[in-house]
Amino acid sequence: GAVVSQHPSWVICKSGTSVKIECRSLDFQATTMFWYRQFPKQSLMLMATSNEGSKATYEQGVEKDKFLINHASLTLSTLTVTSAHPEDSSFYICSAQPPGPNGETQYFGPGTRLLVL
């Protein structure tokens, strides 16, 4: 149980285009999802907290107009990197937090590797 998927697993795009990444909780409903960014050989950096039916809460220094987050349902959150540039190339990982007894635990997706040319 507690499986989280991400799509796509990797994407290559041209500079200036937008890329959408989906995060789905497959066997539970998640009122809260999180988006992280990970640079090579580094830890995870929280970008934003996504709550179903409300606006995402962004961490300091993360541009909300560049990284658009939509949490339209209890099983789906999307991250759109708008007008992507090479410096946006990174590994993006989402996590989902189930309600109830396991609500303290975040379950992570497999990640999406983005390369902007």
Place this chain on the structure above:
Amino acid sequence: AQSVTQLDSQVPVFEEAPVELRCNYSSSVSVYLFWYVQYPNQGLQLLLKYLSGSTLVKGINGFEAEFNKSQTSFHLRKPSVHISDTAEYFCAVRSGGYNKLIFGAGTRLAVHP
């Protein structure tokens, strides 16, 4: 403010040897503690967690960790490692009442034959 310190960036060890990955945290309130493992080009997999109760927590793949409140530590141990345990290990803390996980910098475990 919460913080997590993983004292070793890399830990080399021979196959079948025991290993300990160290983690210390700072928090002024009660905490939940987690260890995650990340294999190359993959997301994070939960190894184990401490929420309350027994301070010795057993997880998957033969790993265990002990919560030590007085030393604010949550070290991860395995009595006999395998080549397949080679991965990056992250310690994380979450304070009660807050959703955010604070991660350590990670420890690269390299198991050699």
